[in-house]
Amino acid sequence: MACAEEIRSVCPYCGVGCGIVMEVENQKIVRVRGDAAHPANSGRLCTKGSSCDKPVTSPARLDCALLRPDRATPLAPISMDAAITETARRLRHILETYGPDAIALYVSGQMSMEAQYLANKLVKGYLRTRHIESNSRLCMAAAGTGYKLSLGADAPPGSYEDFDCTNLFFVIGANMADCHPILFLRLMDRKRAGAKLIVVDPRRTATADKADLFLQIRPGTDLALLNGLLYLLVEQGALDKNFIGTCTTGWEDMPAFLADYTPERVASLTGLAEKDIRTAARWIAEAGEWLSLWTMGLNQSTSGAWHTNALCNLHLATGAICKPGAGPFSLT
Template sequence: MNRPLHVQPDRVVSTVCPYCGVGCRVDLYIKNEKIYRVMAQEGPPNYGALCVKGRFGLGFLHHPDRLTAPLIRREKGGELEPATWDEALSFATERLAQIAREHGPDALYFVSSAKASNEENYLMQKLARAAAGTHNVDHCARLCHSSSTAALSRSLGSAAMSNTIEEIPLSDVILVTGSNTVETHPVIGAMIKKAARNGAYLIVVDPRRVGLAEVADLWLRLRPGTDPVLFGAMARYLIETGRHDRRFVNRRAEGFDAWWESVKEYTLEHAESVTGVPAAKIREAAERYAAAGAAATYWAMGMTQHNHGTENVQALVNLAVLTGQLGKPGAGLNPLRGQNNVQGAGDMGALPNVYPGYQPTASAEVRQRWADTWGAPQPETPGVTMTQAFESIGRPGGIHAVYLMGEDPITSEPYQEHVRAALEKLDFLIVQDILKNETFPYADVVLPAASFAEKHGTFTNTDRRVQLIQPVFDPPGEARPDWWILAEAGRRLSLLTGQSNPDTWEYSGPDAIWDELRRNIPEMFGGIDHARLAREDLRWPCPSKTSPGVSVLFTDRFYTDTGRAKLMPAPWRPPAEQPGDDYPLVLSTGRVLYHWHGGVLSRRSALSKAYPEMKVEVNPADAERYHIADGKPVMVISRRGSIQATAWVTDRAPEGVVFAPIHFAEQSANRLTKNTYDPTSKIPEYKFAAVRLEPLDPAEAAAEI
């Protein structure tokens, strides 16, 4: 060991960080069966860098809240009792089969996990489609990038980053919108900052003074929820002044006329009045973006989590197509994926409308192919989205049973009270997870899963890189890898439903699962296998054993039926709930550097020491208006609920906007958010709800001020 260590490791294991979609490669240093040091590997995607979560936030692996034995609640109202795997799996599959018999297979719902491996996501959707006979499967991308998927798929035919992380230094202009990249994808955030220091022109479009806004060459601080107008106006201005890429549009795009009609009213002046951004700044951004040799666009939840999330992303797509900023190095449309394997979960078909490889369930030919593969007839009825599924519980024809893998809807779904009520009405709930979470008390069966550090498999990161993970430890107690649990459940459920051939559930390990899936989606994964991944860096599409994978998508054609990019109108509609007299402020929710989503992982690690409690960002002007003092407790109240938090008075939040992180289950921001959805992607409108602020102790607050 050539490192200056204070402690010599028992072993060092190479794997992939489990937090965000950057997919940083790490070496874990182990002593006495604990991780004491995490080092970044020098190669891609992270090139020797990490963030605080990957470096210091893996303590959850050793936390006492780890689930270590299967549990069964034999009857409603009873206790969760320890059980053997055989008992638990029999109980679980028999109840699922029974409900399917009583209410039809579409009464079941399967929630896959963007934290689980590709192989496991593949098995979860196979469980739904082959063993249960329903397309009712989804995963948390519904809550994060479903809007991106919707817009990118219909326009370009592929819903992943079109370009790659290693191209960041090649961009002349970088446009980041709706992404607090330095906190949510810190390694990419640092790369973008460095690119800006090295001369790339950085445009940030965000209502909040996020980290990148502070180093941006141009910061457009738009009003929340007005994005399509801004990007529509940029595009309209470029067309009007002949600054777009006419040749690219003529040769490689279609749908111009209908789109042009849709932006007729989006003049710079109109955009200024709607977005609050001076027309001159919008013009500057448009000119810079269009004139760049290579302009890359990055975005995240700030774009997608709106009732017009699909339109937000569509407006970005239109802008990129009109300026020809696609199909070349350093350019492109790059949705920054949240979870470590959210790209893979989608690729694996853990979605209600597509099979693995984004093959549409609507196609009879596709259904037949999978029916042949699995020896299981495939349902014609389309699946419903996860958000629709939760809304349907307790309603006629609604969902009766839910199988959750690594999902905690109590903290992650909008309008928490509503979710609680729904879960209480549910006939049967399976919770399969590595740690106790907020949904755990509602479970009828608890299946303890192995973490990323206790199993084999692959994750696909945000730029389509497929990476191997490997066991660092044995799973605690009776915990088993998700793939093992799912294969067992699949075999048992198949026997009970008679849907699929039980033999198709026999797997020697994740590599065998991978081989099954890659044979069926050769154009994406044909050239990738576990043995090759152990030696090479590979990303999809990788159709052959000799292909290194494709970095820049769309160099000669788009993956649409015509091969052309489809321009589409992206009409703006105002958010569902406008601030008014009783609820005068806009609530926006999101993440902070030190925590992860529902906090299940990060709050069970050293990270919680750095950020122990809920803080909401309040603009100084609002603080004065509503008598809120910095560092003091404050109530944030919406029509749906209220939470207590510590006020952080800062101009990071614009006037009229309160920002709340989503990581604190006991004061969950989702008590406040609204269960309105984008009609296309069905994503909840997490980024916009009307709230008011009250000091917790008005007398004290008055004294302070």
């Protein structure tokens, strides 16, 4: 009997990068489990991760290229070389007949950096079309731009270990319980140890059901809430003035900007109770170390970059950044 071989990989589904161990016998995956040594999930796996072997063995998966000469003809097997040649022939026909803007590419953040590079070289350098799009634009371009505006670099200034030592989770525009279940379990571990959870969402989600404070905000008013929280932190004197003075620029412009975001006006815009907005600001002020967590609810917006910018402002104003348990942490 052959011994099982262990192959370690990373789950691609929600962006967390959970470690997976796959046991392989006779060229087939016979068991999937979480990698207990991996820092992202410590052995836990969600449903998608634990069933990631199913697409590999599915009878619906293609094992060769298929081609039909025209719409009325059934698909027939073809070699990969022949399929690539035929694809190129058809693309060239479209290019020569209708021009470059008749061709568009839709690529994916799941592609490697090298594949993304080659796709862009093909589209812009050879085909000369202006049409290339990716799910990455809606998924993370807003957060990346917001980080760059605020911090000068387009990456979260924290790590998963911050989940284990923070005092407050501020979750906005994200249903972690359903979309990032392994991280949410880690959040709940810390919550049971005493950390508070604020959830901002127009819907009462599974994440909201676990909140200590649920802010059921009116859709499209997140920016008003975030700026309103900063207004209250200023009002409460809950700023880290030393950090602001030594590590930030532009603070002198904030008082005039924040004047439009009084608690009364923010309550009117967002549909939230003023006392709940004040409670959220007070908890942030008292937490010391706090994490903000967000995803598509903020990113997929015409003001998505400003959402990230406003969250970063809250962290910079309170000095809750670049230390254990604190910082703005986009989830994808």
